[in-house]
Amino acid sequence: xxxxxxxxxxxxxxxxxxxxxxxxxxxxxxxxxxxxxxxxxxxxxxxxxxxxxxxxxxxxxxxxxxxxxxxxxxxxxxxxxxxxxxxxxxxxxxxxxxxxxxxxxxxxxxxxxxxxxxxxxxxxxxxxxxxxxxxxxxxxxxxxxxxxxxxxxxxxxxxxxxxxxxxxxxxxxxxxxxxxxxxxxxxxxxxxxxxxxxxxxxxxxxxxxxxxxxxxxxxxxxxxxxxxxxxxxxxxxxxxxxxxxxxxxxxxxxxxxxxxxxxxxxxxxxxxxxxxxxxxxxxxxxxxxxxxxxxxxxxxxxxxxxxxxxxxx
Amino acid sequence: xxxxxxxxxxxxxxxxxxxxxxxxxxxxxxxxxxxxxxxxxxxxxxxxxxxxxxxxxxxxxxxxxxxxxxxxxxxxxxxxxxxxxxxxxxxxxxxxxxxxxxxxxxxxxxxxxxxxxxxxxxxxxxxxxxxxxxxxxxxxxxxxxxxxxxxxxxxxxxxxxxxxxxxxxxxxxxxxxxxxxxxxxxxxxxxxxxxxxxxxxxxxxxxxxxxxxxxxxxxxxxxxxxxxxxxxxxxxxxxxxxxxxxxxxxxxxxxxxxxxxxxxxxxxxxxxxxxxxxxxxxxxxxxxxxxxxxxxxxxxxxxxxxxxxxxxx
Numbered sequence: 001x002x003x004x005x006x007x008x009x010x011x012x013x014x015x016x017x018x019x020x021x022x023x024x025x026x027x028x029x030x031x032x033x034x035x036x037x038x039x040x041x042x043x044x045x046x047x048x049x050x051x052x053x054x055x056x057x058x059x060x061x062x063x064x065x066x067x068x069x070x071x072x073x074x075x076x077x078x079x080x081x082x083x084x085x086x087x088x089x090x091x092x093x094x095x096x097x098x099x100x101x102x103x104x105x106x107x108x109x110x111x112x113x114x115x116x117x118x119x120x121x122x123x124x125x126x127x128x129x130x131x132x133x134x135x136x137x138x139x140x141x142x143x144x145x146x147x148x149x150x151x152x153x154x155x156x157x158x159x160x161x162x163x164x165x166x167x168x169x170x171x172x173x174x175x176x177x178x179x180x181x182x183x184x185x186x187x188x189x190x191x192x193x194x195x196x197x198x199x200x201x202x203x204x205x206x207x208x209x210x211x212x213x214x215x216x217x218x219x220x221x222x223x224x225x226x227x228x229x230x231x232x233x234x235x236x237x238x239x240x241x242x243x244x245x246x247x248x249x250x251x252x253x254x255x256x257x258x259x260x261x262x263x264x265x266x267x268x269x270x271x272x273x274x275x276x277x278x279x280x281x282x283x284x285x286x287x288x289x290x291x292x293x294x295x296x297x298x299x300x301x302x303x304x305x306x307x308x309x310x311x312x313x
Numbered sequence: 314x315x316x317x318x319x320x321x322x323x324x325x326x327x328x329x330x331x332x333x334x335x336x337x338x339x340x341x342x343x344x345x346x347x348x349x350x351x352x353x354x355x356x357x358x359x360x361x362x363x364x365x366x367x368x369x370x371x372x373x374x375x376x377x378x379x380x381x382x383x384x385x386x387x388x389x390x391x392x393x394x395x396x397x398x399x400x401x402x403x404x405x406x407x408x409x410x411x412x413x414x415x416x417x418x419x420x421x422x423x424x425x426x427x428x429x430x431x432x433x434x435x436x437x438x439x440x441x442x443x444x445x446x447x448x449x450x451x452x453x454x455x456x457x458x459x460x461x462x463x464x465x466x467x468x469x470x471x472x473x474x475x476x477x478x479x480x481x482x483x484x485x486x487x488x489x490x491x492x493x494x495x496x497x498x499x500x501x502x503x504x505x506x507x508x509x510x511x512x513x514x515x516x517x518x519x520x521x522x523x524x525x526x527x528x529x530x531x532x533x534x535x536x537x538x539x540x541x542x543x544x545x546x547x548x549x550x551x552x553x554x555x556x557x558x559x560x561x562x563x564x565x566x567x568x569x570x571x572x573x574x575x576x577x578x579x580x581x582x583x584x585x586x587x588x589x590x591x592x593x594x595x596x597x598x599x600x601x602x603x604x605x606x607x608x609x610x611x612x613x614x615x616x617x618x619x620x621x622x623x624x625x626x
Contacts, residue, residue: 017625024621150496166490172482214619303614307340
């Protein structure tokens, strides 16, 4: 497993003591509920692995009677997501409260931004989304990078950004609505890979009281999920934001999570770039891309800055 | 103005160089727009002094053609707020885009939590709100303090919390929706007094890209607003959250801003409590109350915490 004394990045990323990791996280969730003066916790289940793992840890920490799970589909959600969210809820023996966001998004007028998919088979919708997304990409910048820069003046891309981000923000609004009705803590499910690359929505899916799994890279989420017993079909499916038909994370990011995590781990541990390139099998262009994502998303990980008036007041 | 070499808290709070404060803030706004790769700025106008001051500073920084102002009333908003927001927009010569939140809140079902005010005169609505709010108060804790603790098990209070906070969160959602369509920066209008006491909604009115006036206490906002030329009737009206008929800030907080700011300034500058009490004309109980507000709202000023796994990963 090691090269002499030096572990490879791939080996270093492996979780050595999953039972201890589980303990620290569940204790953290339990302590947070009391620190925040809350009576339980609320969690959004998307049908994906991150929220499944976070839900399992939350139920272990607090007991199923103190956890509310919300599932919030809308017009463009994959029909499979509901089955997967139900599978997770059933495996935990908790109720899944379903809130349909479609009428709310309709009322706001969001769906007017994109053609109606009614009567169009899902497969064709998916092709449409992927080709549209790819259209904005050029050899220097991925569509995702451009979206972190606000769409670079491309109106169609700006509409796309507004169109999908509002869905995550509305979910946050509904988490807190129920959280406040019950005095429950909102459990966040963003992982470290998303957090560092800006692959989340500011005041959307990152809008929570605590970040339960933000200390884990995506590949570590998968490992811990398997250790702790998340249903295998949730672990094995391609991670997706489920905001646009057909879009999956690795297509949006234009990079495999395995490579991305090795690069991020390399940066975190100040490993020379040449070594990261070799171990992760990536190019200097890939390294530079990830640096740009980290830089452009910094404001999404910080509290809003305010002017410095300390010498004047 | 001074006692020997030592300025009183009241004197210290006064802004000595308002033109420099104005400069620093407008430069900060201008720099932020370019740092965030944005093409302009969006700001919510409530009809109150904070958003009026922030809007003036933003227009000074960017020019009126690069600023969008949003006004978002709903069922319970005071009719006066729209006139005041219009007054501010007109004085700046900018358009005021109105988004009515009532149908969206209706669709979510929020209004079912409180009796319909239809056909009930506003004056009676206001009395109802104030008496209801006062009902939750006891000699040890204000209603506001209880709300920071999640309502302390009182169902009616929890419903009230959910009922009013969702309005601010939806406004944030709409700020970002338009901000993303135009690639504009979201300008926050929370002041330092609100920020320190938790008198704002997490991921609601505090959900912005920059905090334009968060370095100013409420009494300093009033001073700068007057210096910079916010219409006098906006400066002179009682600050209000405009979430419930009749509710004003000083009633909700159960303390005058003048006293509150002196206490907060005293804490900030490590002035002995006995001195703060004397200068601000407050009691040890008041001091303790403000300390509790600061403590209970700390999580609202920080990014969500996550478990510490650094020794395990």
